[in-house]
Amino acid sequence: MSDTQVHEHPQSHGYSANKEAYQRRLKRIEGQVRGIARMVEEDKYCIDILTQIAAVNKALHAVSLGLVEEHLGHCVVGAAEAATDELRDEQVTAKVKEATDAIGRLLR
Amino acid sequence: MSDTQVHEHPQSHGYSANKEAYQRRLKRIEGQVRGIARMVEEDKYCIDILTQIAAVNKALHAVSLGLVEEHLGHCVVGAAEAATDELRDEQVTAKVKEATDAIGRLLR
Amino acid sequence: MSDTQVHEHPQSHGYSANKEAYQRRLKRIEGQVRGIARMVEEDKYCIDILTQIAAVNKALHAVSLGLVEEHLGHCVVGAAEAATDELRDEQVTAKVKEATDAIGRLLR
């Protein structure tokens, strides 16, 4: 973790409280992807590989949604509170746009 | 690779010709997921993490589509050719249904 | 429009300012779906029908994202401002959860 990073966003993210849970879930997903590579190595049936990929998609979606929920509750709502009155609308609008764009990328 | 596996599906999958390419792509995706876990560890900004998850989704979709294409060209078309006349329709129908179900799981 | 509806949500939605634009877009999507039914009626090629369905999916996604953006900027942020202090956290959390659940249904 770089010092810069720490100062830019010091413990302030939506997901911070559940950091370890997210790392565990991502570790598990990493293992699932490794398992899929092994299935290819072992010449497993295409359909079974596709089923495992669908499971990884689903697990990643769940992680994304968790991050979205915590981001909205923390960062977007936080922007609404923290900003000074003159800047508020602009800053909140920018945060909402940023979150929506991220959601759009998840929807593809 | 277990002997059983080899005998069950001896080199016969759609993706066999590109096995190493698939393993490389899955290795890269595994690395991307590990990178996302590291972003959480380093308290990166939620939106940047979501962007990386969207990139993994996209990479997995590309792998899925490749597998679907090779499965259709190899296994489904193969079933149409290999089966004896009496069983053919039934076997092809079963293969097509199996492939469609797998595609449905990818569409979620 | 029922009186009840008006009193329940009097002009207060995120999308209200763009109501007519949304109605036009949905009218166009309705026409696209009607066009797909006509393609079936006229025995058009399956792949061309699938391509049109993909276009409708895309148009619906764009509408969804617009609604999500306006909902977040209006209703979620609004909840953060409007609620009394004691109830605020609870109300904002409920609004954020509701929005995330809706996004989850769009991701399927």
Place this chain on the structure above:
Amino acid sequence: MSDTQVHEHPQSHGYSANKEAYQRRLKRIEGQVRGIARMVEEDKYCIDILTQIAAVNKALHAVSLGLVEEHLGHCVVGAAEAATDELRDEQVTAKVKEATDAIGRLLR
């Protein structure tokens, strides 16, 4: 239905046997989209509109999958049978690629 269309694809599509069922389903989806436009007109709550859009997405996915299944079983397998030996591989490969591209557009 134009004469040209009839002669180009005379009753030969995967979905032909279920043509009326598809038209009914698409009619229903068209009505759902019209209902969403009415919800906007009546200032319904954003989340309820998003829920209805998710329902339309789901209904369209089901129609797509049905068409994919029938296309694979009819047109792709049909190509494998109909083509002369010299052209067969090429034609089947083209059909499989076309189907996969269509599936890819559904996955977005």
